[in-house]
Amino acid sequence: MWARCFHPAPESDAQLVCFPHAGGSASFYFPVSAQLSPDAEVFAVQYPGRQDRRKEPGIGDIQALADRIHEALRPLLERPRRTVLFGHSMGATLAFEVARRIERDGGEVSHLFASGRRAPSSTRPETVHRRDDDGIIEELKALAGTDASLLGDEEVMRVVLPAIRSDYRAIETYRCPPEATVRAPLTVLTGDSDPKTSLEEAEAWRGHAGGPFDLRVFPGGHFFLSAQGPAIIALLRERLTAAG
Numbered sequence: 001m002w003a004r005c006f007h008p009a010p011e012s013d014a015q016l017v018c019f020p021h022a023g024g025s026a027s028f029y030f031p032v033s034a035q036l037s038p039d040a041e042v043f044a045v046q047y048p049g050r051q052d053r054r055k056e057p058g059i060g061d062i063q064a065l066a067d068r069i070h071e072a073l074r075p076l077l078e079r080p081r082r083t084v085l086f087g088h089s090m091g092a093t094l095a096f097e098v099a100r101r102i103e104r105d106g107g108e109v110s111h112l113f114a115s116g117r118r119a120p121s122s123t124r125p126e127t128v129h130r131r132d133d134d135g136i137i138e139e140l141k142a143l144a145g146t147d148a149s150l151l152g153d154e155e156v157m158r159v160v161l162p163a164i165r166s167d168y169r170a171i172e173t174y175r176c177p178p179e180a181t182v183r184a185p186l187t188v189l190t191g192d193s194d195p196k197t198s199l200e201e202a203e204a205w206r207g208h209a210g211g212p213f214d215l216r217v218f219p220g221g222h223f224f225l226s227a228q229g230p231a232i233i234a235l236l237r238e239r240l241t242a243a244g
Helices: 026-036 062-077 090-104 133-143 154-172 199-208 229-240
Strands: 014-019 041-045 082-088 111-115 186-191 213-218
Touching: 014 026, 014 062, 014 090, 014 229, 026 041, 026 229, 041 062, 062 090, 062 154, 082 090, 082 229, 090 111, 090 154, 111 229, 133 154, 186 199, 186 229, 199 213, 213 229
Parallel strands: 014 041, 014 082, 082 111, 111 186, 186 213
Antiparallel strands: none
16 A cells, blocks of 8 residues: 555635655655645655564665655545645655656646655765665754664664665766746745755756746755644645635
8 A cells, every 4th residue: 555644624615635745654744644634645655674564675766666656546546536746855855756657647636746856867976875774864863864873773663774775876877858847837935054955956956847936945854844833734724625
């Protein structure tokens, strides 16, 4: 099962599909689901290799992972609802690729939110996936996106590190042609001190927007969205409840 729904809202005419960061899990979006229900029904993607899917091998390729997610989401996409996609970090890239697949097949994405990630065609030399286990843990500590108590639990980390390494392999080897675009309105969210995304790299998403484009800059680093939760929830609610 690829999509988790923590707070069913079957009467809502809008749905939000959320894509976690590298090493992240569906539960990261539990607070988002709680705050947006019942205005929208929120689904969080659960990648293989973590939590209840920990026995499944990770998928270390963004295109293959996007294909699998798109196929799994088909039943949701067939509903007569507005569909909004939100992804953070690696999840932003996956949301973009899934949106491309939805539009390729004649579907419609009402809005795409790309958070905490440089534009798909912007690349940097990154090799975190080639580090040893300690090196990957240091990266997680630097970004402050993983519960510190988990980082100190050797048994837990031994279980989740293969999935985290797979995620990093997927995002660090991803390449996208500069002409790839989505028709959906695109809003990019970024932290003003994010070491993984400069303002120039965030602005470069404009080249992948076939429709309206908006860039929102927030105070904070790579996980700025944790501190800026109320503002981001308000922005999501505005798009989800917009008429039409």
